[in-house]
Amino acid sequence: MIRPAFEPETLPVEATGADLPPVVAGRLTPDGLRARFEQRLSWAPEPIIEAPWRDQHVDPRVAAVLVPLVVRDNGLTVLLTQRADHLNDHAGQVSFPGGRHEPFDADATATALREAQEEVGLDPSRVEILGALPDYLTGTGFRVTPVIGLVHPPFTLKADAFEVAEVFEVPLAFLMNPAHHEERVFRYEGGQRRFFAMPYPRPASAEAEDREGQVGGHYFIWGATAAMLRNFYRFLAA
Template identity: 80%
Template sequence: MTRPVFEPESLPVVATGSHLPPVTGDILTPDGLRARFEQTLEWTPEPIIEAPWRDTHADPRVAAVLVPLVVREHGLAVLLTQRADHLNDHAGQVSFPGGRHEPFDDDATATALREAQEEVGLAPSRVEILGALPDYLTGTGFCVTPVIGLVHPPFALKMDALEVAEVFEVPLAFLMDPANHEERLFRYEGGERRFFAMPYPREETATGTDEQPASSTGTHHFIWGATAAMLRNLYRFLAA
């Protein structure tokens, strides 16, 4: 099936998570997260709502992303990237640093750390791994393991301009408040696609690296699709 083309920001919001409680502040701390990941919790991942526009008989491509939670004085922040517009997969979208598993990677954590270093120059030595969320199967045929890690300053970033157009941070508290979780709907001939979105207002100046500010256009960072769905799963895990 040919993948339908659509503009996600223009699609209607059909629901939000405003009826759900936000994650409490005591959990959204380094110690709170460490304790959470040490527990065995019963929780249900969000149902995958992406339409399977790939060949359902083909094996998914194994990949991993790092969900980098930066330890700031004012609270934890999620480090995200805006992918370059010319890429074949998920061009121009907001993503976590990550990519395909390579044969020399020992595991998903090794893949996530390697890709984060290659894409944004984040040194693995600055990352404290907490654990991982269940794999997420994207509509484009990737089976992605989200690896959660605390990023301890000081650290310097250096973007790979071939893959990354911008690096920015969003407060974890904003993303763990389900009132900020939108569910949007795209109808097309033969079906429909529902997906999560978490638009975040841009600051006056977005952060490109520790030394160089990134460009800032538009009014929001539009976090949607697989990235938003994995953040929604993080919410479900922390709220369990």
């Protein structure tokens, strides 16, 4: 059965993670993250809540994303992209820089760094790789490895206009606050899709017009990107 299309932003919030413990502030720093990735932690990824890939006749496509944590004076931020509307996969959605593994990529890290350079012009030499989270299997048939890296200024970006509509940053502390983790559900005849969402307010400035041309609004972070951020929270809170 083909699931119908839906507008995720219009669905009501059914729950949040407000009752979950916060991440210790010291872990949201470069040194704290380095120490965390050096440990052998016992932790469990979030149970997949979106409909997983179920086609037994086709293997998931291997991919990787870079989770770029920009080292800013006022704290770490997460660099994200808004994908162009015409793309075949995840059009218009907020995503990490990344894409499909190519035969010449040595590993997931090589894929993530190459794709980030191609999509937003991020120089791999400015990225300090910390490690990776468990693979995430999307409902659209991608097995994605989230590669975590610190991005050290100065650096310049040049977005690929064909793939990327916008590049922006969100404070890591905001995304790692479970109170900002919304659960929404799309119900349809024959099933449902449950997913995370983490709306982040757009800056109220003349340069920050939303996709309808109005100032303000939200960056609507949801689906696989939000789920991988939720796993990052689980890792840091363990």
